[in-house]
Amino acid sequence: MKRQEMAVDPFQFLDKRARKQLTRRSDWIGLGYLCGHFSAVGCLGGLLYLTFGTLLMLPAMLVHGIVLACLFAPMHECSHGTAFRTRWLNEFSYWLVSLVYISQPTWYRYRHAVHHTYTQIQGKDPAMVLPGPTTWQHYIEQVIGWRFWTTFPVAITKHALGTMRPQDSWYVPKGDLPRIHSEARIMIAVYGTVAVLAVYYGSFAPLIYWLLPRMMGEPLQRVWRIAEHKGCDEGPDVRTNTRSTKASVLMRALCWNMPFHSEHHVCPQAPFFALPALNEIVGNQLHPMGKDLWSVDREVRRTCVVSRAEADRIIAERKARHEQVDTSWLCALD
Amino acid sequence: MIEGLGEGWHFAGNADDFEDEDVDQVMVGSLAIAVYRAKGEFYATQDLCTHEHAYLSDGVLIDCVVECPFHQGRFDVRTGAALSAPVIDPLKTYPLKVLGGKIYVHVSRTEAEADSQEQARYGA
Numbered sequence: 001m002k003r004q005e006m007a008v009d010p011f012q013f014l015d016k017r018a019r020k021q022l023t024r025r026s027d028w029i030g031l032g033y034l035c036g037h038f039s040a041v042g043c044l045g046g047l048l049y050l051t052f053g054t055l056l057m058l059p060a061m062l063v064h065g066i067v068l069a070c071l072f073a074p075m076h077e078c079s080h081g082t083a084f085r086t087r088w089l090n091e092f093s094y095w096l097v098s099l100v101y102i103s104q105p106t107w108y109r110y111r112h113a114v115h116h117t118y119t120q121i122q123g124k125d126p127a128m129v130l131p132g133p134t135t136w137q138h139y140i141e142q143v144i145g146w147r148f149w150t151t152f153p154v155a156i157t158k159h160a161l162g163t164m165r166p167q168d169s170w171y172v173p174k175g176d177l178p179r180i181h182s183e184a185r186i187m188i189a190v191y192g193t194v195a196v197l198a199v200y201y202g203s204f205a206p207l208i209y210w211l212l213p214r215m216m217g218e219p220l221q222r223v224w225r226i227a228e229h230k231g232c233d234e235g236p237d238v239r240t241n242t243r244s245t246k247a248s249v250l251m252r253a254l255c256w257n258m259p260f261h262s263e264h265h266v267c268p269q270a271p272f273f274a275l276p277a278l279n280e281i282v283g284n285q286l287h288p289m290g291k292d293l294w295s296v297d298r299e300v301r302r303t304c305v306v307s308r309a310e311a312d313r314i315i316a317e318r319k320a321r322h323e324q325v326d327t328s329w330l331c332a333l334d
Numbered sequence: 335m336i337e338g339l340g341e342g343w344h345f346a347g348n349a350d351d352f353e354d355e356d357v358d359q360v361m362v363g364s365l366a367i368a369v370y371r372a373k374g375e376f377y378a379t380q381d382l383c384t385h386e387h388a389y390l391s392d393g394v395l396i397d398c399v400v401e402c403p404f405h406q407g408r409f410d411v412r413t414g415a416a417l418s419a420p421v422i423d424p425l426k427t428y429p430l431k432v433l434g435g436k437i438y439v440h441v442s443r444t445e446a447e448a449d450s451q452e453q454a455r456y457g458a
Contacts, residue, residue, distance in 0.1 A: 113405040113420040
């Protein structure tokens with residue numbers, strides 16, 4: 001879709017001077033957030049170490065995992081190039097965070113660009129969460145992180161083998177495939193080295209301090225992804241296809257202000273720290289803000305999740321009206 | 335034709351109107367050109383991003399790199415080179431002169447027509 005074909009030109013909301021002000025980047029703010037985030041990961045890893053072998057180990061692992069999984073926020077911010085003003089700092093951090101989060105930098109950049117172009121368009125938006133009709137099975141698969149684990153690591157593995165998931169090939173330019181393949185091989189080499197060292201030293205540290213908590217923390221991220229778009233219009237209007245949600249100061253810090261998601265879609269070039277100011281300017285023209293994460297999730301479950309029989313009936317109706325329905329979601333995970 | 339300059343030069347604004355890291359759009363017929371002030375120097379490129387329909391003059395200029403407002407693809411405004419995904423095709427650059435505080439870009443008539451058609455492919 002060309003931007004002019006979108007129902008609303010997102011750039012109409014701000015004049016040039018306001019945009020220049022709001023899109024100004026800062027290395028210091030980016031570094032503050034990134035160091036803070038990694039310090040939290042380190043401290044909670046320490047807490048996990050101290051509680052090892054006790055009943056407190058599981059909650060400690062969960063909290064550590066939630067903060068680890070929130071590294072999605074800097075990964076996403078760096079993919080836009082808005083985390084820092086200095087380019088190399090942004091790209092270095094992008095690689096570092098992507099390695100920990102298990103996401104391939106260049107592939108994610110292409111995928112995420114398409115998500116911004118085709119937000120909420122069934123069959124086009126590769127990051128579309130729970131395209132309707134949504135059954136309980138799909139909702140649970142999303143919330144436990146199954147969809148993430150069967151997409152991101154699988155994509156890296158396929159790229160390292162010199163192939164690509166068929167659903168990704170239309171938006172990744174052929175000219176950039178060599179880079180995508182080499183990048184994935186570097187990532188696999190890093191993960192492989194960690195695995196070999198762990199086996200050599202007989203250490204479970206990568207499992208205990210990284211992979212298990214990472215899996216335990218992912219569901220919260222998945223619920224955030226649901227809140228960002230699910231239940232909003234499935235159409236090209238940026239005012240109605242994305243939702244911001246109120247969040248505590250702590251959650252906003254951990255998510256690098258991404259609960260202001262509508263504002264991010266209106267002006268993706270605005271850095272995370274400018275989103276509250278952007279909300280002040282354009283918030284009243286956008287989708288009503290969600291009360292809080294759990295209220296939004298409850299509302300999504302109440303209004304969007306249906307039985308399999310009902311899903312089949314809706315699909316049959318849509319097909320009869322020749323509407324586009326992404327049925328791949330019903331038979332195979334992305 | 336502008337006095338003192340040859341064929342194909344077009345007035346593109348006053349230098350004083352540009353702060354550093356400013357980018358603005360100039361129309362030559364139906365062709366959109368982006369004019370930048372980067373590190374004190376002026377540059378001109380095609381305004382339409384080579385990735386999808388968005389004008390770089392709506393974007394962010396940091397040092398000598400312009401960032402597309404839509405997907406944050408990046409280009410070096412001095413050479414037009416594409417620097418990072420999702421952009422891979424370079425921008426066309428145009429010669430530019432600053433004379434007496436006035437900015438001029440050079441686009442010949444045939445070039446403007448051809449580039450306008452190319453731009454129309456992207457739906458501008």
